[in-house]
Amino acid sequence: MTEVSLSQQTVRFSVLDRSRTREGHSNAEALRDTVRFAREVEALGYHRFWVSEHHGVPGVAGSAPTVLAAAVAAATGRIRVGTGGVMLPNHRPLVVAEQFGVLESLFPGRIDMGLGRSVGFTDGVRKALGRDKDDADDFAAQLDELLGWFAGTSPTGVHARPAEGLSVPPFVLAMGEGAAIAARAGLPMVIGDLRNREKMRRGIDHYRTHFRPSPWASEPYVVISGTIAVAATPEEAHHLLIPEAWSMAHSRTHGTFPPLPPADRVASLPMSPRERGFYESGLTGHIAGTEDQVAHELETVLKETAAQEVLVTTSTYDRDALLDSYRRLASIVSD
Secondary structure: OOEEEEOOEEEEEEEEEOOEOEOOOOHHHHHHHHHHHHHHHHHHOOOEEEEOOOOOOOOEOOOOHHHHHHHHHHHOOOOEEEEOOEEHHHOOHHHHHHHHHHHHHHOOOOEOEEEEOOOOOOHHHHHHHOOOHHHHHHHHHHHHHHHHHHHOOOOOOOOOOOOOOOOOOEEEEOOOOHHHHHHHHOOOEEEOOOOOHHHHHHHHHHHHHHOOOOOOOOOOOEEEEEOEEEOOOHHHHHHHHHHHHHHHHHHHHHOOOOOEOOHHHHOOOOOOHHHHHHHHHHOOOOEEEOHHHHHHHHHHHHHHHOOOEEEEOOOOOOHHHHHHHHHHHHHHHOO
16 A cells, blocks of 8 residues: 555655644653554555654643654564654754664664654753754754765764764655755655645745755655545545644643643633634534545645655544544555
């Protein structure tokens, strides 16, 4: 199922799991859920499995993506494993190169290096990391330095071991300036989200127009990312979206991103008018429905974007229902 034809295109489908914590469950359970989920989606034929980086967030256990990627790669045998992404402004490029060099050395030919330009979620987290919002402005230079460690071109005379000479595919997460940076660097680009199709198309158009071939990629490669929920009925698919929509609304109005609550409990939670507005907005714009409905919507978005890959980022409280959604999606794209 790694490559399928939709709209006369060959399209890959992959997974990003953010190790979301759930009410009543520990951070350790969330991390073990991620590793188990990687094995499950590998069996379903997905192409990549990526993990993310978040710091000081109650609702996300994944704070060390290269460490978690190592656990995922060790527990799987075929699926590509990577990060969506390592937030480069939080780290020294040499250390990032070394970490991915170790991963590639241990799991050759299976590691991806997804890189983002975000800094901490709050002022307190940024202070704890020793970073500031402005550090994101240096992303392009940090990216050049990182790739230089793999090429052995650092002007310091230092050599990154074991990264130097290895080829770990880099991807740029295109938030804000990311599309322009990916184009100038000649790197594959991951862009979302599916809820703002017009903005996404503008970013893709800019990327393809300004792409400059590089040793890493001879032509543009577009990965679109977002939530896709598939269930037996539209109502069940909608149900899958509720926990994440509420958590996002809570973060927008309270400044902290909480663990996912059970969908059935959200209806009883008090919400201010502003919070309810964010919540209801968070339920819209995703690709959600039955197999037939989702297949039709995928055809549309792939015609609009001509993307080569779809990175599915769905989170919900019910892990069994989540796996069933990915299983149903796999059945759609493998037909």
